[in-house]
Amino acid sequence: MIASETPDFKTLLQQQEILRQVIESISSELELRPLLTRIxxxxxxxxxxxxxTIGLVDEENNL
Structure with missing residues (x-):
């Protein structure tokens, strides 16, 4: 792997922080619409x- 293709430490920390925020949102938000917006x-x-975008699948009606 070429060094320019390897994520640097700062990028990895930023990604980890975003994932932490997503997990926090999932555990703290009770309403679906604001939760999906945050995600x-x-x-x-x-x-x-x-x-x-996030799509809603209706398996019953194949939509």
């Missing part, structure tokens, strides 16, 4: 994305 915000930060 998508943190996921976008973690992935370096400008935006993201």
């Amino acid at each position: 998508i915000i943190h996921a976008c930060q973690l992935l370096g994305a400008d935006r993201g």
Whole structure:
């Protein structure tokens, strides 16, 4: 693996902090909509994305 492809320590710490925040959100938020909003915000930060979406699957109606 090339050094430029290896995440540096600072990046790994930032990712770990984002994951900690997600876990904290999951354990503290009781309402689904704010929880999903927090998760998508943190996921976008973690992935370096400008935006993201979460879809709801309705297995009963195949949607």
